[in-house]
Amino acid sequence: MRERKFLLAAALALAVAAVPVVAYAAQPAAEQPAAEHPATAATPTDQLVLGGGGGQVVNGQRTTVRENPFVIAGMRAGGGGPQGQSCTASVVGKRKIITAAHCMIDATGAKHYLYGDDDLNTTGDESFRTKVVSFKAHPSYSGTGGWQTGYDVAVVTTEDDLPVPEGQWAKVAGSGDSALTQPGKNGTAIGYGRTSANGGSGVLYKTTMPVNDASGCQVFNTRVNPDLMVCVGYDDGRTATCTGDSGGPFTVDGVIVGVVSWGSSGCDRYSIMARLTNAMGDWARSEIGGGTPPGDGKFxxxxxxxxxxxxxxxxxxxxxxxxxxxxxxxxxxxxxxxxxxxxxxxxxxxxxxxxxxxxxxxxxxxxxxxxxxxxxxxxxxxxxxxxxxxxxxGDGGSTDGPRPTAAPSSATVARGGSVKAAVTVAGGTGASRLSATGLTFAPMFFPFSVTPGGTSQMSLFAPFQPGTYKIVITATDTAGKTGQTEFVLTVT
CATH class of the missing domain: 2.60.40.10 (Immunoglobulins)
Known part of the structure; x- marks a missing residue:
């Protein structure tokens, strides 16, 4: 794993530029160097086609989910990051997540969330996966490419309860918290994004960046609207957010004041956040429910x-x-x-x-x-x-343990191609957790566990080495009993 990796804090718009976006905290207006040419603006999503953009590392520090228990990885079918990682997000309720609108609208492919893994390059470390049931983008978000004009925030509802205690849900700012985004404030961005425009991704990093006066951040071919956006970071590339950090949190004093929205296509200028210290934050709170994360209750x-x-x-x-x-x-x-x-x-x-x-x-x-x-x-x-x-x-379940089957039980695919199969589990006690061996990059299951008679979709990417691969699928029930089936993959 890389020793340095920058936080991806700004959600990048789809394929607007050839390099991922990075945002840097602005220097005082009088000290800022004048840009000879406006920087190309882009959203830090995984769909950007990387070119010869900046080679500087966007400096950050390794961090963990344990230190930031509300951080969760946004995944999508065909995502460019490890295991399909596409964006970063924050848990704000039992089944609620806040992220960038462009992560849900501009980025295509079926989406789900993965929790509990500090390094997505190694599979099997996560503690939880869940599908997206629905999402609501801010009603003023204008659709694909809307990040350029603002309102780049969305609230997601998940299929399952998220494994984050109420006391550790992220707090979301609102219109009463405008003091948190005054120029000079320092905040923290957290994300699974790239360490540079062409660097690696999938490892959780954090970085500290100052809030700037937007008037000093007008160095892009897209206007930074201070009513809807927060400009953070530096204009010299010392640290920033980048591809894969989209939708991730920017926190000040422990409160999310913005979500990573966009930046420069080279990840070498300021980072632009969707502002939450305004009516956008009030809207997000209302969608989350109750305006603020619920407390422990008195009853x-x-x-x-x-x-x-x-x-x-x-x-x-x-x-x-x-x-x-x-x-x-x-x-x-x-x-x-x-x-x-x-x-x-x-x-x-x-x-x-x-x-x-x-x-x-x-x-x-x-x-x-x-x-x-x-x-x-x-x-x-x-x-x-x-x-x-x-x-x-009944009697509490079969003593024979779970019995998984795959349909189809085999497939032939070109090198690097994708394959899907339905895995059904019969018998066993309680829900059975699914796993598989036989490939360098383990298959993914949606959902990760199923009750007797339930079905999960297995998705995998074929190796680039031709040959026949025997994939062993294992179902482990709540009693600790296991059952296995085989899926044969032929790569041409």
Whole structure:
């Protein structure tokens, strides 16, 4: 791994320039050198076709997800970074992520998020993957290429709960935080982007850059609009964001005041952030829910009893009990983690803190046997609380362990080509985690784990060396039992 790598903080627009964008903190206007030619502006996305742009390293320091638990990697099918990494983003809610609008609109291909890995060049280190269910770009974002005029922010909803505790969600600035982006403030950019226009990527880095007066940052062929953008960094290439940092956070005093939007195509000038210390931040907060990340809440919630058993085609009920905190509030009840074929119904669906509700788990005849932890949530004005109910279907699962199958079970593809197959898991206890061996770059699974009877899509890239490769797919259930199947890949 490289010893130096610059943070990618500005989301680059699609293929506008031949080199990734980098932004540098501006010097005082009187000291800034005049540019003979305006710098070509571009968004730092992986779709840029790299040319002979700046060879300077955009200096930064290695960092980790443990130090920045809200940082998450944005991936897409066909993405140019390791494992398809395309952008960087921040976790701001149970299933909410904030990133750049151009990461969702300008960059094509199916998208998902990967969490927990400091170096994407080595596979299998991540702790979590989840698909994108939906996203909302700012309503004033003008579509492909809209980063040039501003409003480059989006809020993403994921398919699964994100493995980040509420207390570690990133805080998002709003119109009341304008002091955080006054010129002279210092902030931190974090991202998985390139270390230079032509450097490596996929390793998490951070760098510190100052906030500048936008009037001193007009060195691009695109105008820096101070109402919608924040100019950070330097005009001499000493440190900046670059390709792959798009959508990542720029934080001041622990608050995200901007997301990486664009910069110069050589990653050798200022970095431009989508401003959140204005109405854009207020909009993002409203989309996230509640305006600010929820707190720990003052109430409590419990499910009594905390476990139960039902045969396929039957149902079982329990009581959701809440206790009031220091203020009355309305609590909305919901459930996640139930297996395919199990529906959860609350009666009523919302209660006042201190009241109870009935919860019924209706098990379809087709539901696979197994033990399933189901998360019951209560959300109020002071935050959210959860309790776990363990539902056992039938006798709790097969003693034979999970049995994965791949369809098709083989494929022939040209060197470097991509292949997809459906992997279905039968039997086992609870959800089975999927993995594979046999290739230098391990296949990816969407989702990463499936319940009995569930299906995951396996995606892989063929090696550049012709030959026949035997890929062994392993499913590991919650009881630790494993099952395997083979997929044969012929590379021509």
């Amino acid at each position: 409590t919630v419990a499910v009594t009893p905390s476990s139960g058993k039902a045969d396929p085609g039957k149902y079982i009920s329990a009581t959701v009990a809440t206790t009031a905190g220091d203020q009355p509030e309305r609590l909305e009840l919901s459930a996640t983690g139930q297996p395919a074929g199990v529906s959860v119904k609350f009666q009523p669906a919302a209660v006042n803190s201190g009241e109870s509700a009935k919860v019924t788990f209706d098990v379809a005849a087709s539901t696979a046997k197994g033990s399933y932890p189901i998360t019951v949530s209560a959300k109020g004005s002071t935050g959210s609380k959860t309790a776990t109910y363990t539902l056992t279907v």
